[in-house]
Amino acid sequence: MPAPKQKPILVAAIAGAFGVRGEVRLKSFTEDPATCLSYAPFVDEEGREILHITSSRKIKDGFAVFTDEIKTCEEAQAKKSTKLYAFRERFAEPDEGDFYQADLVGLCVEDEDGQSLGRIKAVLNFGASDLLEITGILGKEQSWTIPFSLYHVPVVDIDGGKVVLHEAKTFFADDADEPVDNGEQA
Numbered sequence: 001m002p003a004p005k006q007k008p009i010l011v012a013a014i015a016g017a018f019g020v021r022g023e024v025r026l027k028s029f030t031e032d033p034a035t036c037l038s039y040a041p042f043v044d045e046e047g048r049e050i051l052h053i054t055s056s057r058k059i060k061d062g063f064a065v066f067t068d069e070i071k072t073c074e075e076a077q078a079k080k081s082t083k084l085y086a087f088r089e090r091f092a093e094p095d096e097g098d099f100y101q102a103d104l105v106g107l108c109v110e111d112e113d114g115q116s117l118g119r120i121k122a123v124l125n126f127g128a129s130d131l132l133e134i135t136g137i138l139g140k141e142q143s144w145t146i147p148f149s150l151y152h153v154p155v156v157d158i159d160g161g162k163v164v165l166h167e168a169k170t171f172f173a174d175d176a177d178e179p180v181d182n183g184e185q186a
Contacts, residue, residue, distance in 0.1 A: 006087060006088050006089075007045075008043050008044075008045060008046075008047050008085030008086060008087055009085060009086055009087070009088060009091075009100075009102045010029060010083055010084070010085055011028070011029055011030055011036045011039050011042070011084060011085060011086045012026050012027060012028050012029055012030070012036040012039075012042065012083075012084040013026070013027050013029070013081060013082065013083050013084060014026060014027075014051075014076070014079045014080055014081065014082040014084065015027040015061075015062060015080065016076065016077055016080040017073045017074075017076035017077040017080075018059065018064040018076070019064070019073070020073045021073070022066065022070055022071045022072050022073060022075065022076055023064045023065065023066055023076065024064070024065050024066075024067055024070055024076045024079065025059070025062055025063070025064055025076075026056075026062050026063045026064075026065055026084070027061065027062045028062060028063070033062070033063075034058070034063075036084075036086075037053060037056050037063065037065075038090075039086035039090050039091070040052060040053040040086075041053070042084035042085060042086060043084075043085045043086065043087065044083070044085060045083065045085060047085075047087070050069070050082070050084070051067050051069055051070075051082075051084060052067055052068040052069065053065045053066070053067055054066045054067060054068060088100070088102060088103075099156060099158050101123040101130070102123075103158050104120050104123055104132070104156070104158075104163070105120055105121070105122060105123065106119060106120060107119065107120045107158070107161055107162055107163050108161055108162040108163075109132075109134050109137075109162070109163055109165060110162050110163070110164050110165070111164070111165055111168035111169070112164060112165070112166065112167075112168070117134070117136075117137055117165065117168060118134045118135055118136035118137040118144075119134065119135055119136055120132050120133070120134055120163065121133045121134065121135045121143055123148065124145065129147060129148070129149070130147075130148040131145040131146065131147060131148055132145065132146050132147075132148045132153065132163075133145050134146065144171065146165065146171050151166060152165060152166055152167075153165060153166070154166050
């Protein structure tokens, strides 16, 4: 059976026009902003090539680029908010012990005893810190979010296809068996 095609990973977005000659303003979502340029040509969410960079330069809050596909200021402005993706195989291999967040999606989640708890659906960040969204916990349909920290997730084994949660019971206690202390006195 062929390996499933990986979903492209969001690396940048078109932030609108830059100037009047058809330059496009790009906003990078990569840790090192300039790295996103090395992933071109960019693809859409389905993996179709949509943007080829012919030249680029650093500007405040991003990059100004010329492309094969966009020739006027109006065309650039019309593409504002277009998300730009790249395939994982275009990324450099991470250093030993490092990984890309995209590599976590789909990994099995286990407790410290090796019991399977579910799978990572997404890595989220709403401004404070990263969270893992986990689905299938104890056979339930709902998803859970847990802090993605070394304390809560001491083992990330990409090659083994799993992460291990520390004290998983504190996150996924069965409501029927665990009393809830809501701070009220009887």
